[in-house]
Amino acid sequence: MENYMIFIILMAVYLLGLIAIGVYFSKKQKSVTDFWLAGRKVSSLAIGFSAASSWMTAGGILAVIGLYMLLGMGSVWEFVAPNILALLLIAVLVGKIKHLPAITQPELLEQRYSSAIRAPVAIIIAIVMVLFAVADITGFSLVLSIFFGLDPIYAAAIVAIAISLYVTLGGFSAVIWTDMVQFLLLATFSIITAVVVVNAATSGVGDTAAISTSELFGSVPADWWDVFNFGLPAGDPAIFGIFAAIVFLIAIIPGWVTEQDPWQRVWAAKDQKSARIGMVLGSFFIFLIFGVVCTVIAVSLNHIYPEIPASMAEIGMGAMAQAEPALLVFIAETLTPLGIGLAGVGLAAAAMSSADTFATSGGSCLSRDIYQRYIKPDATMKEMMAVNRISVLIIIAAATVLSFYIQGIIEAIHIATFIASASYFFPLMGGLYWKRATKEGALAGLVVGALAQISFTVIDYSSTPLLAMGSLSAISPLLANHGVIIGMFLSGIAFFGVSLATQPSDTVHLAPFFNDEAEKLAEEEFTIEESDPQYRKLIGSLEREVTGDRAIFKLNLEASATVNWDRFVDELKTLHPSWVTPTGVNSVYRLTKGDMLACVSLSRGNTEKEIWFASEPMAEDVETHVKEFFSAFKQVSQALENIGVLLTLPTPEEA
Structure with missing residues (x-):
C-alpha cells in the first residue's frame, strides 16, 4: 500500500x-494548423x-x-x-x-486521388x-x-x-x-x-x-x-x-x-x-x-x-x-x-x-x-x-x-x-512518386492488401498455439510474419494493374505532387491599389511570421451573422472558380498555384460566425503574398454579401 x-x-x-502544458498551448491555437500540426513551428x-x-x-x-x-x-x-x-x-x-498540403494522410490521399x-x-x-x-x-x-x-x-x-x-x-x-x-x-x-x-x-x-x-x-x-x-x-x-x-x-x-x-x-x-x-x-x-x-x-x-x-x-x-x-x-x-x-x-x-x-x-x-x-x-x-x-x-x-x-x-x-504495410504503402508512396497512379488503382491496392493481410492474420492467429511459431510460417518462409510479404505483393499487383487500366488523374489532383502539372495552373490576375483603406486595415490585422523556409499567414475574422457554410462555399466557388474544395467543404483553397500550402485557405473558426484565413507561402514571397491575401479576402467578402452576411476588417486598434 x-x-x-x-x-x-x-x-x-x-x-x-x-x-499545465496542455492549458498553455490551448491559448495559442488560432487555426486548425495550430491544433493538429503545432503551427508548423x-x-x-x-x-x-x-x-x-x-x-x-x-x-x-x-x-x-x-x-x-x-x-x-x-x-x-x-x-x-x-x-x-x-x-x-x-x-x-x-x-x-514536408511541403505536401495536408494535416492527415487520409486528407492527403483524397487530394491525390478522390474522396472515395x-x-x-x-x-x-x-x-x-x-x-x-x-x-x-x-x-x-x-x-x-x-x-x-x-x-x-x-x-x-x-x-x-x-x-x-x-x-x-x-x-x-x-x-x-x-x-x-x-x-x-x-x-x-x-x-x-x-x-x-x-x-x-x-x-x-x-x-x-x-x-x-x-x-x-x-x-x-x-x-x-x-x-x-x-x-x-x-x-x-x-x-x-x-x-x-x-x-x-x-x-x-x-x-x-x-x-x-x-x-x-x-x-x-x-x-x-x-x-x-x-x-x-x-x-x-x-x-x-x-x-x-x-x-x-x-x-x-x-x-x-x-x-x-x-x-x-x-x-x-x-x-x-x-x-x-x-x-x-x-x-x-x-x-x-x-x-x-x-x-x-x-x-x-x-x-x-x-x-x-x-x-x-x-x-x-x-x-x-x-x-x-x-x-x-x-x-x-x-x-x-x-x-x-x-x-x-x-x-x-x-x-x-x-x-x-x-x-x-x-x-x-x-x-x-x-x-499498414500491406494496405496503404503502395497507394501512398506510389501516389507521391508515380504520376500514373489513379484513384481506382489506389482503392484496389488498399482493399486487396487490407483484406489479404487481415485474413492471413486471423488464419495464423486462430490456427497457432499460444506463443508458438505461426502455422503459415511452417508452410513457407514467404508466409512468415502473418503472410505480410504476400499481402504486400497482392496489394502492389492490384495498385499498379488497375492504375494502368484506368484513366489518369486530372491536373487538380496531380498539381500539388508534381511540378510539371503545377505549372499548368495559371496564376489568377489581380490588381490591388495600395491606397485602398481596406488594404491598409488588412496589413494591420494580418498575422505574419516567418518560420524556416515558410511564412505563416493568419487572419481570423467574425462575420455580422451566422454563416451558412455550405451555401457560402457554393456561392464563392460559383463567383470565383479558383476556389476549390479538394478535401471537402471544411477546407477551401484558392487554387492559383501548384504549391497548395502557399494558396490561401479557409476554414470555420471557433463559432459559426468566424472564418479563419491561412496560407504558408515561401519566405521570399511574403511581400507579394499580402496582396494575394487581400484579393482572397475581397472575394470572400463578395460571396458573403451575396448571401446577406457582411465581413469587415477590424481597425488596427480593434485588431
Whole structure:
C-alpha cells in the first residue's frame, strides 16, 4: 500500500505538469494548423525527442529486453533495427513530405486521388493506431500488476484520462512538448535502471557470485552478439539468418515509413532542415536506449535470472511470458517504495509518450477524416475539439478491449505494422512518386492488401498455439510474419494493374505532387491599389511570421451573422472558380498555384460566425503574398454579401 500511495502522489504531480502544458498551448491555437500540426513551428531537437519518444513505450522497452534475453542481438530485426532505419528513411523523404498540403494522410490521399479513398484509409489507420496503443496499455498493465497488484483496466484508465486532458487541450503542440518531458524522464529512468541492474549483477544476488563488470559482459556467449543469429540450432547456415532479417525489414519498414504520426512530425517541423535533422536525432535516441541501454539491462538480467534464458530451450517463445516482466520483477524485489514509485512514473511516461501519439493520430482520423469530412463538414473548431476528445477516448477504449485478446507486446506491434504495410504503402508512396497512379488503382491496392493481410492474420492467429511459431510460417518462409510479404505483393499487383487500366488523374489532383502539372495552373490576375483603406486595415490585422523556409499567414475574422457554410462555399466557388474544395467543404483553397500550402485557405473558426484565413507561402514571397491575401479576402467578402452576411476588417486598434 505504501508503494501504491507514493506512486499515486508522484503520478498526480506529473499529470498536473502535463495538463499545465496542455492549458498553455490551448491559448495559442488560432487555426486548425495550430491544433493538429503545432503551427508548423517545431524545432529539430523537439522533433527528435518526440519521434523517439513515440516508440519508446513501456511495453516496447520490456519487450526489447525480453527478446534480447532470449534471442540475443539477432532479435534487433524484430523491432529495434526497423525502427531506426524507418526514421532514417523518413529523413531522406522529408523533401517530398514536408511541403505536401495536408494535416492527415487520409486528407492527403483524397487530394491525390478522390474522396472515395479517404474514409477507407482513415478507418485502416485508426485500426493500426489502436493496435499500437494495445502494446502501450499491455506494457503499462504489467507495470501496475507487478508493482501494485492492480487489474489491467487501471492502466487504460490512467492513460486515457491523462491523454484526453492534455492532448485535447493543447493539440499536437501538447503532444510534442509532453513527449520531450517524457523522453527525458524515460531516458533518465532507463540509464539509472541499467546502472542499478549492473550493480546488482556484479555484486552477486541469490546464488550468483560477485563478478566484475568486464567478467559480466565477457561471459556472454559469442553467438549472443551475432545480429544474424535467431536462436537457431547450431550448424544452421548464417544465410538463413540474413534471409530472416531481410524478411523482417520488408515486412516492417514499409508500414513504419508510411505511418501517419512521423509524417505529422515532419509537417509540424518549422522547415525541411529541422524535420530531417529531427528524424536523424530520433533514430540516434532510439539506438541509445533500445540499442545500448536495453542491451546492458538484458545481459545483467540474464545473469541474475539464468533460468529465464535456459527456459527457451524447453518452451521456446513461451519464455517471453517470463522475460518481458523480468525487469519489473527485479525492480519490485530490489528497490525501496520511493524507487518503485519513481520507476512506475517513469514507465507511465513511456506508455503515455507513445499512446498520446497513437491516440492523436487515430483520433484525428475519426474526427477530421470521418466526422468533419462526412458527417458535419461545417463543424466549428470548438465542436471539433470536443469530437477529438471523444475520438481519443474511443481509440484508447478499443485498445483496452483488444489488450485482453492479443497476447504479447511485440505481437500487437507487428500485427499493426503488417496491416499498414500491406494496405496503404503502395497507394501512398506510389501516389507521391508515380504520376500514373489513379484513384481506382489506389482503392484496389488498399482493399486487396487490407483484406489479404487481415485474413492471413486471423488464419495464423486462430490456427497457432499460444506463443508458438505461426502455422503459415511452417508452410513457407514467404508466409512468415502473418503472410505480410504476400499481402504486400497482392496489394502492389492490384495498385499498379488497375492504375494502368484506368484513366489518369486530372491536373487538380496531380498539381500539388508534381511540378510539371503545377505549372499548368495559371496564376489568377489581380490588381490591388495600395491606397485602398481596406488594404491598409488588412496589413494591420494580418498575422505574419516567418518560420524556416515558410511564412505563416493568419487572419481570423467574425462575420455580422451566422454563416451558412455550405451555401457560402457554393456561392464563392460559383463567383470565383479558383476556389476549390479538394478535401471537402471544411477546407477551401484558392487554387492559383501548384504549391497548395502557399494558396490561401479557409476554414470555420471557433463559432459559426468566424472564418479563419491561412496560407504558408515561401519566405521570399511574403511581400507579394499580402496582396494575394487581400484579393482572397475581397472575394470572400463578395460571396458573403451575396448571401446577406457582411465581413469587415477590424481597425488596427480593434485588431
